[in-house]
Amino acid sequence: QKEVEQNSGPLSVPEGAIASLNCTYSDRGSQSFFWYRQYSGKSPELIMFIYSNGDKEDGRFTAQLNKASQYVSLLIRDSQPSDSATYLCAVIKYGGSQGNLIFGKGTKLSVKP
Amino acid sequence: DTAVSQTPKYLVTQMGNDKSIKCEQNLGHDTMYWYKQDSKKFLKIMFSYNNKELIINETVPNRFSPKSPDKAHLNLHINSLELGDSAVYFCASSREWGNSPLHFGNGTRLTVT
DSSP, X not given: OOSEEOOOOXXXXXXXXXXXXXXXXXXXXXXXXXEEEEOTTSOOEEEEEEOSSEEEEETTEXXXXXXXXXXXXXXXXXXXXXXXXXXXXXXXXEETTEEEEEEOOOEEEEEEO | OOSEEEEOSEEEEOTTOOEEEXXXXXXXXXXXXXXXXXXXXXXXXXXXXXXXXEEEOTTSOTTEEEEEEETTEEEEEEOSOOGGGXXXXXXXXXXXXXXXXXXXXXXXXXXXX
16 A cells, blocks of 8 residues: 555646545554645645644645544635646655655646636 | 755766765755655655754665755765666755655756666
């Protein structure tokens, strides 16, 4: 089982719709979860992080975490064409005394005008 | 001011050569990382380093070696370059090891011919 799994997409939504991006992880001990956005040819940039079960909202973005199901999601409300990018889910994996950020393969989102 | 900067942006070289990529962060972060993003856009950790402790991903060939002259710099040396080393290499830093989000540099596109 891969450590962090995402549907590669592409996920296509019309402008103004809600885009829902999903991620599952294998390490039940994971405590910290991140969503990054990566435009083509650019570096990943942090959108949100979430540590506790439940929802966390920031503007048009909502991260949802369910540790029992080992599931984290990102909702983008009122999707805009500028949201078209690859969204990377990342999870801190602990090994020894430290943790490293492990990424999923990303979901490509396309928002159609 | 660029937070995490890496040079060069592009690197084209022949098989068998030795090359280095430099990375500097001015965020005052304690931990720095190198990630490799392959042609399928999968972002995979290579090294994480926090001044005194180095964690190496076990899948990284020993032709790759990080060198850190101080807390603000983590350079990547690659010996005997192979075709399969062609990828985009991202440097990143975080405030601390474990829970902090990563800040990425702009990436170095390495092409081995």
